[in-house]
Amino acid sequence: MYFPPNDATTWTTKTPASLSWNESNIPALLNYLETKNSKSFIVLHNGKIVMEYYFNGHTNSSAWYWASAGKTLTSTLTGIAEQEGLLSITDKVSDHLGIGWTSAPLAKENLITCKHLLSMSSGLDDSLGDDVSPANLQYVADAGTRWAYHNVYVKLQDVVAAASGQTWENYFNGKLKNPIGMTGAWIPNGDLSVYWSTTRSMARFGLLALNNGNWNGTQIINTTFFANATSTSQNINEAYGYLWWLNGKSTYHLPQTQIQFPGELIPNGPDDMYMALGKNDQKIYVVPSKKLVVIRMGDAADGSNFALSDFDNVLWEKINAVIN
Template sequence: MSKIYLLFTVLLFASCSSDSPNPTTPIETTYFPPLTSDVWETKSVADLGWKQSAVQPLLDFLELKNSKGFIILVNGKIVMENYFNGHTATTPWYWASAGKTLTATLTGIAQQEGLININNKVSDYIGTGWTNMPLAKENLITNKHLLSMTSGIEEIANGDDVTPAKLTYKADAGTRWAYHNVYVKLQDVIASASGDTWSKYFNTKLRDKIGMTGTWLQVDNNSVYYSNTRSMARFGLLIQNKGKWENTTILNETFYNEATTTSQNINLSYGYLWWINGESSYHLPQSQLQFKGSLIPTAPNDMFMALGKNDQKIYVIPSKKMVVIRMGDVANPANPTFALSGFDEELWSKISALYQ
């Protein structure tokens, strides 16, 4: 047998070995629901090889914990969709602070359109005097500081009022992390730079492009988004697909990567208005304490999250091509929170039981 023939035989055998991908096995592409239809393809728990026995304990827990809407997507297809306590698929509900991530996404879109630069001063777009700080300190604050919660502005007692009189100096921008509603000034920045109202720019550049429904409402001096549960899931799917809806780039991948990873060196578990799981430490809203460990130990380490008051949740898990949505009333009324709560860890122990 010639050496050339022997080499060919070895290579052929290697290409057909069980360790090589089967060329006849198709790679499942991400599914996107139609923009103007409620039709949404599904995939069953059995199709995924998950445990049917873990479904009912999860549903019982969700209902017990005052949930209203719950969806799990895998590769864009609905695996679970359930409604509780009088809620329906068409009922709008508030996103609370989970909607911060909508503002982060629009900030990225405005930057890729050349309207703003996140490294520029906020006052470049909305003028000086938007705070009650000395001008030199106000001019330290960039759009990126608002995205990363490092503006240095003193926390507000009632949390929502961002009129200039309430925005006072605590520390130089970039030196302190504090959960603060002042991020909404980014909506003013975008409106000024685009020449549109915030809601019109949002609808044109994001909502309508991915088939969401919903509207922004003013609630106690705060701009809050309301939508049905599937619209929240559509947004989660866009982000799980790194800012692309099918073949259309809504948000570029560079900004996506910045937004969903650590944005500063103070709170490692915070990106651009997204919470990051799997880091070595974290801070919580209304606290300057640093806690060791991952935010949600029962959840995948690569997960990142939009978290809102009274347990509004968008969980995105890239490694599993998975999005989980929870809307509802506060899960533990005796211990209400602004974002993260013990409910997250309990919920993920139930969700992970499906596939572990």
């Protein structure tokens, strides 16, 4: 496995031909990406860049937002804080933030653990918008009994900051960003901050994920936590781990609905794929069986969306035509 140096802009490449990929289908893939408002696209195999393309004026030095793909950064930092003994994911959130961080009755608030925030099963009302002030965090169901895609996960950043005695960004920089050579910054956006970086920095994090939290011999996040993060985290939405989406499950739930859908999230995608998915089609796809990391940044491919869209399945049809 190759890891790009942390202190350099160089990144070793390999050709599609060296992997016996079908190069004749690459133009169709790139055309699809460009017509679907993409800004960048990277494919890593065993850590080396096989494909790297930029569209619509974007360059390798341009920053773009991760949107909810950055939830996986929060998951990872929570795991790092746990391995350092600063918290346990079974802790009540109120152990770190104090009581009254929600508007739920105290007995119900005290049911909510860090793991519930990681797994989107806090039981808080997801229909009240993005505001995560106490007044907007209202009880709907007991923690662990209802899955709902909700910005309340961002409270984990406050938990990590309180537990570490550092600002969220300082802890993030010291424990994850700098050790794997990422660039970028958390930019305030309403009640939460959104991570912005180059596409290669997103690819670095994807490579860390492909290697189960190990970066060139250094275990950044322990393998047990990472394995749990990329496995089904609760018994309601099979396709959700600790802020990671999971392919290859028999059923799934989507943001903004309580409906259970049959089948896997991305039928054309590999069954073992786990994903960081952000609003308007920000994508990190990690495929251990194929040793692949695939990154897509850009504007929404079609209409605005929260994480998943039809674009995922068509994109994987185009990718499969190249790699299979």
